[in-house]
Amino acid sequence: MASITEENYLKALFNLSNNQGEASISDLANQLGVSMPTANSMVKTLQKQGLCKYEKYKPVVLTEQGKKAAALIIRKHRLTEMFLVNKMGFGWEEVHEIAEQVEHIHAPKFFERMDEMMGFPTVDPHGSPIPDKQGRIQELHLKSLSEAAPGQEAVIAALSDSSAEFLAYLNSRQLSLGTELKILSKESFDQSMTVAYGEKERESLSQKVCEKLLIRIFD
Amino acid sequence: MASITEENYLKALFNLSNNQGEASISDLANQLGVSMPTANSMVKTLQKQGLCKYEKYKPVVLTEQGKKAAALIIRKHRLTEMFLVNKMGFGWEEVHEIAEQVEHIHAPKFFERMDEMMGFPTVDPHGSPIPDKQGRIQELHLKSLSEAAPGQEAVIAALSDSSAEFLAYLNSRQLSLGTELKILSKESFDQSMTVAYGEKERESLSQKVCEKLLIRIFD
DNA sequence: ATATTTTGTTAGATTATTCTAACAAATTTG
DNA sequence: CAAATTTGTTAGAATAATCTAACAAAATAT
Ligand SMILES: [Mn+2]
Ligand SMILES: [Mn+2]
Ligand SMILES: [Mn+2]
Ligand SMILES: [Mn+2]
Numbered sequence: 001m002a003s004i005t006e007e008n009y010l011k012a013l014f015n016l017s018n019n020q021g022e023a024s025i026s027d028l029a030n031q032l033g034v035s036m037p038t039a040n041s042m043v044k045t046l047q048k049q050g051l052c053k054y055e056k057y058k059p060v061v062l063t064e065q066g067k068k069a070a071a072l073i074i075r076k077h078r079l080t081e082m083f084l085v086n087k088m089g090f091g092w093e094e095v096h097e098i099a100e101q102v103e104h105i106h107a108p109k110f111f112e113r114m115d116e117m118m119g120f121p122t123v124d125p126h127g128s129p130i131p132d133k134q135g136r137i138q139e140l141h142l143k144s145l146s147e148a149a150p151g152q153e154a155v156i157a158a159l160s161d162s163s164a165e166f167l168a169y170l171n172s173r174q175l176s177l178g179t180e181l182k183i184l185s186k187e188s189f190d191q192s193m194t195v196a197y198g199e200k201e202r203e204s205l206s207q208k209v210c211e212k213l214l215i216r217i218f219d
Numbered sequence: 220m221a222s223i224t225e226e227n228y229l230k231a232l233f234n235l236s237n238n239q240g241e242a243s244i245s246d247l248a249n250q251l252g253v254s255m256p257t258a259n260s261m262v263k264t265l266q267k268q269g270l271c272k273y274e275k276y277k278p279v280v281l282t283e284q285g286k287k288a289a290a291l292i293i294r295k296h297r298l299t300e301m302f303l304v305n306k307m308g309f310g311w312e313e314v315h316e317i318a319e320q321v322e323h324i325h326a327p328k329f330f331e332r333m334d335e336m337m338g339f340p341t342v343d344p345h346g347s348p349i350p351d352k353q354g355r356i357q358e359l360h361l362k363s364l365s366e367a368a369p370g371q372e373a374v375i376a377a378l379s380d381s382s383a384e385f386l387a388y389l390n391s392r393q394l395s396l397g398t399e400l401k402i403l404s405k406e407s408f409d410q411s412m413t414v415a416y417g418e419k420e421r422e423s424l425s426q427k428v429c430e431k432l433l434i435r436i437f438d
Numbered sequence: 439a440t441a442t443t444t445t446g447t448t449a450g451a452t453t454a455t456t457c458t459a460a461c462a463a464a465t466t467t468g
Numbered sequence: 469c470a471a472a473t474t475t476g477t478t479a480g481a482a483t484a485a486t487c488t489a490a491c492a493a494a495a496t497a498t
Contacts, residue, residue, distance in 0.1 A: 038456055088332050098326045107317045113307050245445055257486055
């Protein structure tokens with residue numbers, strides 16, 4: 001069974017591969033806050049266990065086994081986040097740190113019971129999909145708000161950044177998953193967008209923010 | 220901050236001291252399933268941190284700091300067990316192993332929220348007291364059933380053994396916390412007792428069982 | 439009061455996870 | 469392309485947690 005340390009490496013490799021297409025040793029080291037030699041040596045350890053493939057100076061690639069293991073940890077993480085928000089009353093900005101620890105608990109029944117109590121949710125509080133028990137992840141082909149055009153209406157479905165800082169920003173603007181946006185205009189100078197939602201008639205969102213809001217456009 | 224390993228040693232020392240009055244190296248090693256040299260060296264490590272006092276060939280004694288640290292871990296353990304039973308529908312025989320892992324999570328809000336949701340319980344699902352936030356434990360001066368006399372009536376308030384095996388035995392006899400017992404007779408030959416409770420008119424309980432049932436006698 | 443058994447200690451080794459320093463390969467820049 | 473920079477590797481060491489083997493002290497039983 002993988003140690004907590006190994007589990008965190010697997011998750012980091014999985015996320016890096018998904019977000020950047022590949023995982024370099026330096027990215028991995030950065031992500032985990034360890035030195036490159038440390039990451040290098042752990043990658044060799046994971047390879048010996050058949051969890052990743054690795055050749056000197058090449059990017060690290062998870063095996064199918066490694067991907068599944070990572071997805072199952074992410075499943076526990078996201079179920080936990082959803083449980084904390086839906087059943088325990090936490091805010092979406094408070095749950096990541098707790099889930100980062102709870103995801104390492106070995107107790108299938110614990111997570112199955114959470115899943116059941118919530119009616120088998122498919123996404124976490126930040127809109128990210130929850131892998132199923134086989135480690136399969138459903139693709140949510142969402143666009144970012146910056147790809148939408150003035151005149152369109154859309155609903156916020158997920159975030160590409162779930163940092164506490166970004167979540168705090170969204171909270172301060174009453175933006176949350178499910179918020180319906182009308183796109184009024186887009187400034188070609190800085191790509192910022194003016195939108196209406198809820199009580200707000202005109203709110204300006206910077207390009208940075210627009211890129212991080214993942215939306216479903218109304219037909 | 221104490222590691223998971225250190226936390227488990229603190230808990231073991233605390234429990235041994237409470238149950239046997241003192242904690243020897245061999246008891247500690249046994250309790251944790253490690254060799255004596257391992258226990259010996261960890262005790263030295265804990266002493267360096269001011270968590271216990273230790274002199275060669277003498278029993279290990281927790282300091283006030285060590286006692287408090289242990290009690291706070293036990294608090295998390297027992298709150299978790301209660302949460303699993305009361306809020307997640309687990310049986311009292313299923314929760315110890317899960318709590319053994321959850322007790323090491325560092326997230327005060329998580330446990331405070333559990334506590335709140337349950338209305339600040341004072342005992343766990345096996346009747347053991349939950350230490351308060353300062354690490355103080357309320358003494359429940361309970362007698363065991365074997366100390367009671369025929370003719371008396373009593374209610375099961377706690378257990379001095381919460382092993383899965385004993386809990387399974389109690390489940391099979393419909394015995395649980397809160398069960399009211401009428402003591403019909405006591406066999407002087409083997410100290411077994413005949414009792415009535417619920418639908419049962421006459422059930423015989425061995426001395427072993429009677430000793431493990433902690434009761435409050437009706438006045 | 440010896441002898442035996444149990445308990446505890448020391449020494450030395452192992453595995454996991456991490457680091458820094460030094461060097462080497464790959465990539466980017468001018 | 470050559471120089472500079474970034475990225476990756478190796479070597480060597482440190483700390484935490486564990487073990488076994490050997491020995492020593494304490495407790496128990498003749
Ligand atoms: Mn998260
Ligand atoms: Mn984690
Ligand atoms: Mn327990
Ligand atoms: Mn534990």
